[in-house]
Amino acid sequence: MSLLEVEDLRVAFGASVAVDGVSFSVDEGKVVGLVGESGCGKSVTSLAVMGLLPKGRGRRARQPVQAAVSEPVDGGLKTAAAAPQAIPASGGRGGRGGADVQGRAVFDGVDLLSLAPAAMRRRRGKDLAMVFQDPLSSLNPVVPIGRQITEVLERHRGLKGDKASKEAALLLDRVGIPDPYRRLREYPHQLSGGMRQRVLIAIAVACAPRLLIADEPTTALDVTIQAQILELLRDLVETEGTALLMITHDLGVVAGMCDEVNVLYSGRVVESAPVRELFRKPTHPYTIGLLGSIPRLDLPIHEPLTPIRGSIADVIRWRDGCAFAPRCDRVASPCVDGEPALVGAVHAHRCVMAEEVA
């Protein structure tokens, strides 16, 4: 049993479906990547797991019946396949502006999505924590760094006063911030982007969480600072055995960090595999397209790129066929004839043409 098992997660905002049946799992001491471009649902997935989405009026809690499709989940991921159809017209259930969340996110035996808000609050920040993309807007601008760290320590570990500040300084030291006692008194605007991201990580790891979710943790940073932060995250996973769910659009970051990768497109996993497997033998045309779109430092110069045509606006609903079909070069009639299933165990893909492609 994995530490976190997300099963058939569906999130809809009114009529628009952001996450359309996503399943994956994260083991202790492993780094699992959710990869995709803007609008693929990767951030919404992480927010749903953390219980940070604004609730719609009709809360899901009472009918996860059809969501929890009973399937063997031993291999981890890729169970969503058999879910009969795309989200049932959710009309009315997700209140205006709220999210309608269905499915399960089982963390250490407990379905996080069914927890009451107070119970979730006790876990959030303690058992599972999150690092966001933009450190400036995730820190309170009018509260000193120190206070923002001790707040977590007080709430979850009962530390107060000097003890708490001492622990906070240790944490800052742990994430590589020099002169931690001075920094504790400073405000977020006095720190550089890289430092702020370190502070966020310090807050996230303050209670030694078992699962850390990092949502584009280095996207706002320069490459040399990105390298520092990735090194720090890698170190956390290795020394503390923290499970890390890494959300990113950067396949380079994925290659360097992750053990398992799930590629998302239009709210669904289109391919999932161990990292080496995925890069050695990308199977879904979207994954292949992504890899062909990146200029690489280790390939001959001026090698032409092979971009994916169109944009994510060119989409069809999963229940009618493959959402990627309008942009796919290998599209054939089976692609638009009903829902493609996720096939394969270790290396799974959602492409009906995969055999012909390979």
Next chain:
Amino acid sequence: MSTEQTDPHVPAQRTEEPDLSSAVSDAAAPPLLEVEDLKVHFPIRRGIVVERTVGHVRAVDGVGLSIDAGGTYGLVGESGCGKTTFGRAVLRLEEPTAGRVRLGGDEVTALKGERLRRYRSKMQMVFQDPLGSLNPRHNVDMLLSEPLKVHGVGSKAERRKLAVETLDAVGLPKSVLERFPHEFSGGQRQRLGIARALMLRPDLIVCDEPVSALDVSIQAQVMNLLDELQDEFGLTYLVIAHDLAVVRHLSDRVGVMYLGKLVEEADSESIYEHPRHPYTKALLSAVPQPDPEVEAGRERIILKGDLPSPANPPSGCRFRTRCPWAEDICAEVEPEWREAASGHKVACHFDL
């Protein structure tokens, strides 16, 4: 607009068939853009009633480079290194504190008022944020004809014809003329930004982070487009970006900037194959590669700390505070800008 045909120093780089001039007379042709020792300092002012200048942010502190007609120069560096300010100063969108910029033999830095305004038709810019740089209340027709109107080119019908041609060149259909920026996706907006820069058929286009706001699959489309347009219109690019792989892909020659100065410059092949400056080495080793095998076996140079303040740069070599190889001399003497190998310039005391 007025002098270029008679200027003997400018061999026909304004024609739409640049191959004749740039390919045949490669050695003889002077570079299209020459920048000498350009400096842009921003004053730091203090005081409420009486403002005093208490120092300067040396955003660009003596950068010189040249770009051949039809070539692409890539300028890379991290945020705060002065690359964007440099690009803007070349176009005189920022007033240079010192230094000279020559475009096709004309001294841009000496131009003033109306002459400068007219000269801008030869040099255009593509911005990073395509939505922020397009007026939300103008439709595509207005957006694209605006530069022509400003420079008094053509009649209304001619302007429209040119707009349609340019849209076609950037891969957008004629039908978008009546639509507004918000109706487009990020990639299409960037195509519009490029189309607008092309409308006056300039010689030089400064592309400031042309793809960094776009998704990976769209980045590749726009990069390929920039390549095609360069051939089609005989453009010369100055590409400013933080992404080394993007710069490598687009450029013939690459310069690496750190804290307002160039630290290394070479053709794109050799700078990536044999980086000589420690900063370039560190940058290259920090770029994650989309290949787990490569990533696992890589030796990373992790730089310590952040960029020092450009208001008060370190003495001697500016990179010494973060350099893993720094020695005493680096704090005392500023390294000279020297040619370490043919066409490969570097500002470092050592041969690394």
